[in-house]
Structure formats: structure tokens, C-alpha cells
Amino acid sequence: MTFSARGLLALTWLEIKIFLREPLGVIGSVFVPVFLFGVLSRMFGGRLTQTPEGYRGIVGPDLAVFAALLIGISAVLSLVTIIAIYRESGILKRLRATPLRPLTILSAHVLVKLVFTAITLLLTLLLGRRYFAVDIPIPWVAFTAATAVSTLSILSLGFVLASVAPTARFAQPIGTIVLYPMVGISGLFVPVHEMPAVLRLIAHLTPATYAVSLMRGAWHHDSLLSHTGDLIGLAVIAAVGTLLAIKWFRWE
């Protein structure tokens, strides 16, 4: 056990260093989101603090949920792309021909993404405290837990995409086409029960819908356990996704 933990740590640390050497990766996944958030906050920040009721009612919870969801999806998307590139260039296969086990190799990549997602969220949070000096109680633990559960569920979908994408060139567009529209019908903009029957059905098959409901609830200080339906939905999707990914995953 300690042995595979050592391999996991070594690989994770190495992948973090390698990621930092790729300028576009860091700019795209950390700098741009934080920079945009900073610019937008400067423009609108003052106005929002003057209307705390509106902020609470409309922008507040959904903005947080929207941001968390987008950051989660973009992390999954970049994971899908990296896996596809590593597979195509034979890196996955070379790593597999060592005592490193498949689960360790994939876990290292998930950990790297989590580290950079956490850094992005933390920087955004620090900026947010500066521009939105509204003192509202935020249920950090519950919201973080809800975000983590949601991301894991979306991640399993990501691994299915990484398994079926024929080449690295296709991985990114396929991921984008599948993952982002999911947000559109997640109930974030239009309540799910007001959608046409077909969209409603699709919405109930995608993790974003349950993720939005769960994260919203967490933001409103609901007990996570009162969202059993959402948790079950996310768990079922994660289980099915993981099974399909195990069945379809290709190392080369």
C-alpha cells in the first residue's frame, strides 16, 4: 500500500511540474478565469454591493453554482484531453508497463486537476472577498462537499468520453459538445419542470441537473441529506459512468 502511495505521489508531483511548464495550460486554467473574474468584479462589484437583496436573490446562489459547475466541467474537459493525448502518444502504455497500476496512473491525473481547480477557486474567492464585501454566511463545508460529489460524477462521464474519443484531436470538441450543453438544461436558467418533455428526460439523465439542485440546496443551508434524490442521481451516474469507462477504456 505504502508502495503504490509512493508511486502515486511521485507521479502526481511530476505531473504538476510538467503542467506548470506548459504556459498555455496555466494561463487557460488558472490565470484567465481569475483575471476575468477580477475584471468583471471591478466593473460590477460596486453596483452589486449596493443592492444586497438582488444579490442574495438572483445573482448570489446561482452565480456560485454556475461558477463551481463551469470550473468542474473545464477541469474534467482538460483531463479528457490529457488522457487522449497521453494515450495517442503511447505515454499511458509506457506507464502501464511498470508496477504502476492503471488506477494509480489515472488517480494522479485527477489529483493534479483537483489541485489546480482548488488553486483557481481559492484565488477567485480571495478576489471575491475584496470586491463583494457582503457579509453573508456561506456554508463552506456543505457547498464544497456538494461540489466535490458533483465533480466526481461529471468526472466519470469524462472518463467515458476519454474512452470513446478516437483521437486526441476529437477529445476536446466531443467533450465540449457533451459537457457544456448539459449546463444549459441543468435547471440553472430555466426550471427543469418547465422544459419540454424530451429536454426534461435528458436533463434527468445528466449529472449537471442533480449537481445544480444539490449545490443550490447546499448554498441555502439545506442539509445535504435532505437532497437524497440528487445524491442518488449523481451516484447512479457515477457508477454507470465508471462501469462503462472500465469496459471501454483503451490504453493505446
Added chain:
Amino acid sequence: MPAGSVIQVSGLTKRYPTVTALSNVSVEVHDGEIFGLIGPNGAGKTTAMECIEGLRVPDAGHISVLGLDPIRDVCALQRRIGVQLQEAQLQKRIKVREALSLWSAVYRTTADGSQLLEQLGIAAKSNDWFMTLSGGQKQRLFIALALIHDPELVFLDELTTGLDPQARRAIWDLVRGIQDRGKTVFLTTHLMEEAERLCDRVAIIDHGRIVDVDSPEGLVRRHCPERTIVIETADPRATELLGRVTGIDAATREEKAVVLRARSVDVMTGVFRCLADQQIPVTDFRTFVPTLEDVFLKLTGHSVRE
């Protein structure tokens, strides 16, 4: 498993949806030898090697490597074998020494990576990114990664493909060095010259079947015993006189030379005696010995390049 045998394969069969990659392949590799699986691209060399390494699951057959089952005991096996894969890559921006230290961490070894780089002639590159290395340097790094945990058995798949002749020769010396350290080497190649120069024994594989197994010299002796002897001489009697030597099948004049064909090397003494006894003046003397390339052509009916 008999003593002295490190790999035993019997009845190995692997089918893909459209093609049978291996059918009923059986080979045995002995302790301390350089064993080559040789054949054209697409013959099934890599598939066979990857089944033995535990990277592919065969459809039928039995494989034993160092007494282990490659599928069931894959973890234990990976710790004892060193692997170089065909056309493998690493992360573009991984440094040479980072790759070595990752492999050291994974294999739980304390082998001296920098000494290995020194021996392989890429010590100066240890801080360079993988993407900046030349083809030969990449292959040297992959050899280092295959050796970092001091494995008993090393697999090399098309090690010198794509390298220039100079780099190729340098790599051959390195492979002999692996054997000198007491390790067994299992390699694949479609270069007959490489097999002839490196391997103690080779198995010829074609369309997923093993055609024959022997030392390169043994294969040539058994399948292509013909010798061609070219003797440059102006003497008009030469063709007839040499044609009478025991064992010579044919003697023909081609411009300045007499060309003799024989089926064994035993004719040489007779040829020299004839030249001396008859006082035939000779300006040049050459013999042509068939190579593995000729053996391959004879056994499979096609050239290894087709």
C-alpha cells in the same frame, strides 16, 4: 519449467476482429542469451512480445516468464522485467532525470540513475526535456528506464528502428553490454543484420507463425548452405579446371572472373589445391555467404521488406 529457461511459450494464439495475429506460437528463451523474434512488420512480433510482458491477454496458449503467469502475476512480473516499447513516448516536458527518478520511485530501487545515464552516453542531457532529445537519445533513455531496477530479463521492441547507422551500432554495443551483466534479452527486429550481429538465437515469425528457431549461423547452414566463390583470373583454362573440383555444382565465366557455385564450405580446400596445382594466376578471390535475409526469403517465399 526446466532449469536455464526464462521464458516458455506454448500454443500462443491471439486473434483480432479482422486478423489472426498469432497462431500456435511456441518459443523458449534460455537464461543469459540474446533471443530475437524476427520478421517483417505486421508478422506478429510486437503482439507476441506484449503477451509475454503481460500487456495483452492471449486467446489461447500458455506463457510462463521467470516462473510467473504474465496476466495473473502481472505486478510481480513488472518488477522483475525491464521493458522498452516500440514507438513509446514520454511527457513532452519531462526532464530526463525526472523520468529516471519516477521510475526509481515506482520500482522501489536505489539504482544509480546518473551512473546509468553516464554509461548510456546521455548524462549531459539529464536536465533536458524529453521533446528536445534526438531519436537515438530517446532510445537510450528508454534503455535506461528498462534497466533502472536491475531486471533479470529485458524486452526490447524494434530498438533501432528509425535510427541512423551510427546510432544503431552504438545501441548494439549497449545491448551486448546488457548481456555482459548477466541478463537475458528478448528483442524483436525486422532488420536481419541486427539479428545476425546481436542474437544468440532467433525465431523467424511470419503471418503469426513461427517458421524456424536456431542460431543465425545454424539457420543459414541448414537452409542456405550454398556458397558463391568468385575468382578473378585471366587464365582461359580456369573455368573447366575449377569446374572439375569435387563439390562444385557449376562454374561459369563472367567477364574477368570465374564464378563457382557449391552447396557447402567443404569445397574450399579443393579449390585452393586446384589453383595451386594448375598454377592458375589469381588477381582476386571473394566468397559470398548467404545471410538471414536469404534464409527468410527461402522459408517464407517473400522478402522481409515486403
